[in-house]
Amino acid sequence: MAIDPKKHEMPAQAPGERAHNFKEVALGYTAEVAIEEAKRCLNCKNRPCVGGCPVNIEIPDFIAKMKEGDFEGAYEVITRSSSLPAVCGRVCPQETQCESKCTLGIKFEPVGIGRLERFAADRHNENAASAPKKPQANGHRVAVVGSGPSGLTCAGDLAKKGYAVTVFEALHTAGGVLVYGIPEFRLPKAIVAKEVETLKELGVDIQTNVVIGKTLTVDELFDMGFEAVFIGSGAGLPNFMGIPGESFKGVYSANEFLTRSNLMKSYLQDPETPIMKGGKVAVVGGGNVAMDAARTALRLGAEKVYIVYRRSMDELPARKEEVEHAQEEGIEFRLLQNPVEILGYDNPDDKRDPKNGFVTGMRCIKMRLGEPDERGRRRPVPIDGSEYVIDVDTVIIAIGTSPNPLIKNTTRGLEVNPRGGIIINEEGLTSRTGVYAGGDAVTGAATVISAMGAGKVAAKAIDEYLSK
Numbered sequence: 001m002a003i004d005p006k007k008h009e010m011p012a013q014a015p016g017e018r019a020h021n022f023k024e025v026a027l028g029y030t031a032e033v034a035i036e037e038a039k040r041c042l043n044c045k046n047r048p049c050v051g052g053c054p055v056n057i058e059i060p061d062f063i064a065k066m067k068e069g070d071f072e073g074a075y076e077v078i079t080r081s082s083s084l085p086a087v088c089g090r091v092c093p094q095e096t097q098c099e100s101k102c103t104l105g106i107k108f109e110p111v112g113i114g115r116l117e118r119f120a121a122d123r124h125n126e127n128a129a130s131a132p133k134k135p136q137a138n139g140h141r142v143a144v145v146g147s148g149p150s151g152l153t154c155a156g157d158l159a160k161k162g163y164a165v166t167v168f169e170a171l172h173t174a175g176g177v178l179v180y181g182i183p184e185f186r187l188p189k190a191i192v193a194k195e196v197e198t199l200k201e202l203g204v205d206i207q208t209n210v211v212i213g214k215t216l217t218v219d220e221l222f223d224m225g226f227e228a229v230f231i232g233s234g235a236g237l238p239n240f241m242g243i244p245g246e247s248f249k250g251v252y253s254a255n256e257f258l259t260r261s262n263l264m265k266s267y268l269q270d271p272e273t274p275i276m277k278g279g280k281v282a283v284v285g286g287g288n289v290a291m292d293a294a295r296t297a298l299r300l301g302a303e304k305v306y307i308v309y310r311r312s313m314d315e316l317p318a319r320k321e322e323v324e325h326a327q328e329e330g331i332e333f334r335l336l337q338n339p340v341e342i343l344g345y346d347n348p349d350d351k352r353d354p355k356n357g358f359v360t361g362m363r364c365i366k367m368r369l370g371e372p373d374e375r376g377r378r379r380p381v382p383i384d385g386s387e388y389v390i391d392v393d394t395v396i397i398a399i400g401t402s403p404n405p406l407i408k409n410t411t412r413g414l415e416v417n418p419r420g421g422i423i424i425n426e427e428g429l430t431s432r433t434g435v436y437a438g439g440d441a442v443t444g445a446a447t448v449i450s451a452m453g454a455g456k457v458a459a460k461a462i463d464e465y466l467s468k
Contacts, residue, residue: 003040003104003108004036004040004108005107005108005109006108006109007037007040007109007110007111007112007115008029008033008036008037008112008115010026010027010028010029010112010115011026011027011028011029012025012026012027012325013025013027015325015328015329015330018185018329019295019298019299019329019330020299021185021299022183022184022185022267022299023184023185024184024185024186024188025185025186025325026090028115028118028119028122029115029116029118029119031069031071031119031123034066034071034115034116034119034120035066035067035069037066037111037112037115037116038063038064038066038067038111038116039067040104040111041060041063041064041067041104041111042103042104043060043063043064044060044103047059047060048101048102048103049098049099049101049102049111049113050098051101052097052098052099052100052101053081053097053098053449054097054449054450054452054453054456055081055082055088055153055449055452055453055456056081057077057078057081057082057098057117058077058080058081059098059113061077062074062075062077062078062116062117062120063111063113063116065077066116066119066120071119071120071123071124072123072124072127074116074120075120075121075123075124078117078120078121081456082153082452083152083153083155083156083157083195083198083199083452084149084152084153084156084195084448084452085117085118085120085121086118086121086122086125086191086194086195087149087178087187087191087192087195087448088114088117088448088449088452089114089115089116089117089118089119089120089121089122090114090118090186090187090191091182091186091187091448092114092447092448092449093319093447093449094113094114095110095319095320095321097449098113098114099111099112099113099114125191125194131198131201132198132201132202134201134202134203135159135160135161135162135202135203136162137162137164137203138161138162138163140162140163140164140227140228140466141163141164141165141166141225141226141227142158142163142164142165142166142226142227142228142229142230142462142466143165143166143167143168143221143224143226143228143229143230144165144166144167144168144229144230144232145167145168145212145218145229145230145231145232145233145407146167146168146169146170146176146231146232146233146234146439146441147167147169147174147175147176147196147206147208148175148176148177148178148232148233148234148439148440148451149176149177149178149232149439149448149449149451149452149455150230150232150234150438150439150440150441150451150452150454150455150458151167151176151230151232151233151439151455152167152174152175152176152195152196152199152455153451153452153453153455153456153459154230154232154436154438154455154456154458154459154462155167155199155204155230155455156199156202156204157455157456157459157460158459158462158463159199159202159203159204160202161463163463163466164203164205165203165204165205166204166205166206166207166226167204167205167206167207168207168210168212168216168221169206169207169208169209169210170209170210170211170212170233171208171209171263172208172209173208173263174196174206174208175189175192175193175196176232176234177234177440177448178192178448179192179262179263180255180258180259180262180263181255181258181259181262181289181292182258182262182292183258183261183262183292183295183296184262185295185299186292186322189262211406212231212233212406212407213406213407213409213410213411214406214410217410217411218231218407218410218411218414218432218435219411219412222434227434227466228434228435228436228462228465228466229434229435229436230428230436230437230438230455230458230459230462231407231422231430231435231436231437231438231441232437232438232439232441232451232454232455233403233404233407233441234403234404234439234440234441234451235401235402235403235404235440235441235443235444235445236255236401236403236404237401237402237403237404237405237420238253238254238255238256238397238401239253239397239399239400239401239402240253240397240399241284241339241397241399243339243340243341243342244341244342245341245342245343245344245359245362246342246397248342248344248358248359249276249344249358249359250276250344250358250359250393250394250395251342251359251394251395251396251397252276252394252395252396252397253396253397253398254283254285254289254290254292254293254396254397254398255401257275257293257296257297257396258289258292258293258296260273260274260275261275261296261300262296267299267300275300276393276394277300277301277302278300278301278302278303278393279302279303279392279393279394280302280303280304280305280306280390280391280392280393280394281294281297281302281304281305281306281392281393281394281395281396282305282306282308282339282362282390282392282394282395282396283297283305283306283307283308283395283396283398284308284309284339284395284396284397284398284399285307285308285309285397285398285399285400286307286309286311286315286316286317286318287317287318287398287400287445288317288318288319288322289398289445290307290309290318290396290398291307291318291319291322291323291325291326292322293396293398294306294307294326294331294396295325295326295329295331297394297396298329298330298331302394304332305330305331305332306331306332306333306334306390306392307326307331307332307333307334308334308337308338308339308362308364308390309333309334309335309336309337310336310337310338310367310380311335311336311367311369311377311378311380312335312336312369313333313335315369315377315378316335334364334390336366336367336368336369336380337364337365337366337367338364338365338367338380338382339362339363339364339395340363340364340365340387341362341363342359342361342362342363342395343359343360343361343362343363343389344358344359344360344361345358345360358393359392359393359394359395360391360393361389361390361391361392362389362390362392362395363387363388363389364387364388364389364390365382365383365386365387366382366383366386366387366388367380367381367382367383368380368381368383369381400444400445401440401444401445402419402420402421402444402445403416403419403420403421403422403440403441403442403444405420407422407441408420408422411432411435412432413431413432414430414431414432414435415430415431419444420444421441421442421443421444422437422441422442423442424436424437424438424442426457427457427458427460427461428454428457428458428461429461434465436458436461436462437458438451438454438455438457438458439451439454439455442454
């Protein structure tokens with residue numbers, strides 16, 4: 001049977017329609033299309049796609065089930081390795097991970113592994129008639145700090161082995177970056193809530209509004225009877241550029257902007273937590289967070305949205321799919337350009353602070369690519385005399401985040417690197433016995449699936465530690 005050289009297209013809302021609503025952009029495969037896409041898999045003996053998955057899902061095995069139309073069987077294979085399949089199927093960069101290793105991709109387009117994972121998870125969630133079986137308790141207690149992807153993965157893997165796991169979340173809703181950082185149109189919050197509910201059914205206890213390092217310390221968790229602690233608190237401290245004008249009203253970190261929209265629902269008519277809407281918006285940065293912020297601003301009513309990035313399209317770190325969606329929706333990319341100053345005027349109604357003004361524009365300088373930096377990317381170099389001003393009312397800084405120092409500053413003997421990331425060994429163990437860490441709290445801002453992989457590694461190590 002001849003193999004289709006192209007993966008089956010993902011149905012999506014039309015750009016002109018989706019740019020004005022928060023409904024999910026990608027609509028998902030039908031059962032018929034999922035089966036046809038699964039049939040493209042070559043079922044390679046050496047299974048290179050598995051090696052490209054940070055949580056080592058047995059990809060050929062679940063796809064084999066899909067070929068037979070056994071969608072529940074496919075879901076069971078996936079969940080042996082992943083606690084968040086509906087999430088991963090939507091937001092993982094499969095094109096640089098499992099799909100990049102697909103043998104079919106040498107000659108044709110790779111199998112749509114992420115799309116098939118999403119279908120299997122959605123199919124299960126729509127038709128599941130019973131809760132998962134709660135494992136027999138083994139008598140050990142573990143605390144997990146943070147309910148983002150690394151924390152939920154660690155909690156899920158340990159719960160499946162019978163551990164009594166309590167997750168402590170600083171915000172009022174579980175999910176971490178999955179709920180405050182990723183917009184509804186890319187990851188519906190009902191999907192996250194369903195994944196969290198599945199973990200609760202396994203016995204995971206989730207405590208919200210608990211800030212570890214303030215409400216409780218790591219040391220106090222041990223005093224409460226927890227035998228091990230996993231720190232998956234993420235990287236919620238936004239980075240800024242340090243240029244003039246960043247204190248003007250209308251300048252947001254991407255974290256604040258997205259949290260106000262995604263979690264605090266500032267898109268409502270009369271929100272308790274407002275946000276600046278409409279006008280012209282510049283988003284500084286080129287990663288997935290920058291795409292999320294730009295596309296959110298558009299849906300909040302911006303008349304024009306710019307992505308300002310200091311390198312070229314070839315170096316843009318965002319997923320290709322997200323960049324294409326942003327372009328289709330009318331977002332303008334100002335590449336090889338970098339802000340040097342945010343312009344504004346003082347607020348005449350507030351004489352107390354001369355910096356308490358409003359954005360009127362952003363001065364940028366054009367760039368060219370010079371020699372490669374330490375990571376191999378060509379370093380952007382300013383072009384003298386090329387400065388110009390973009391007329392904008394709002395500026396969103398999306399140039400990365402760092403781990404919050406709160407846990408580091410309140411935990412005895414916890415070593416961190418110069419960037420504030422917690423130092424761990426290959427098993428996720430920190431400098432403190434019984435304290436493990438993973439995800440963005442260690443690496444700084446990275447992908448959901450890499451955080452999940454770290455949570456999985458730590459769960460295995462904690463199990464070995466407590467089973468001695």
